[in-house]
Amino acid sequence: MTGIQLLAIAFAVAMAFWTYRTYRRRDLLAAEAALWFAVWIGLVFVSAFPDLLRNVVGPLKVARLLDLVMILAILLLSTIVFVLNSRVRHMERRTVELVRRLALSAEEPDGNSKQPVGQVQRDPAKTAE
């Protein structure tokens, strides 16, 4: 076993432990933790037994096993970036809405409430209903 294989296995084991701790803190759902464990176990498997996967490399027309791992990693990272981006946008939108509602419902200096939270309507026609 080469040095890079040992390094990859050590990295995967450390990440699996970190995933476990994150899951125990309830920062990950069970399904998310399972997905990450699959990634780390897959990395250990590929690193420890590269010869077992050589049969897969040929039919996929990939030159080397390392290329296959890189391609899969890029696909996985692209998916993660997309999901994170959409979630950040969603959170950003909800934060803006929350802050706006707080601003519109804040108390005046004389103690009068400007407007109940959630009562702002964009369409005047709806207001008339």
Next chain:
Amino acid sequence: MFTHVINLGKGAAMKTGCAAGLAADCDVLVLMDADGQHRASDLPAIVAPILSGEADLVLGRRRFTGDMPATARLGNWGLTRLFSLMFGATYGDTQCGLRAFTSDAYHKVDWLATDYAVETEMLVRAARARLRTSEVEIDTIYHDVYKGTTMLDGLRILGQMIRLRMSGG
């Protein structure tokens, strides 16, 4: 006075103000930069074309004279020309913060930008909705410490223009 507990950006603040105006059944909404660069005495002239039924959206047009900081003058001039090239609609000043519109027009120009790109997005939506637009020349006060758009904001606005153009503008 409506205050955001955290700074969400100019576009978000403008939207909150408009939401408050609509909730108060306002027919005409006026936007004015809060850095003191606009004169309240210009408000009647800005609102007049709307009250007379000539326009749905009225834009302030600043004089690009020596009073304006050189970088701001260059940025405004460039963005205004680029807007004309990219969207086919020509305005004298696409970045002026003093503008007014009817409550109906607001629903057509309602923007997504939370930052300084809001002015550009509003005009793109106005052009797409074929709103009747009018421009009024206004005075601008520039203080010793410039607090407006920076060069980085200008690049962000340019990026927003490209995005809007690619999305069918």
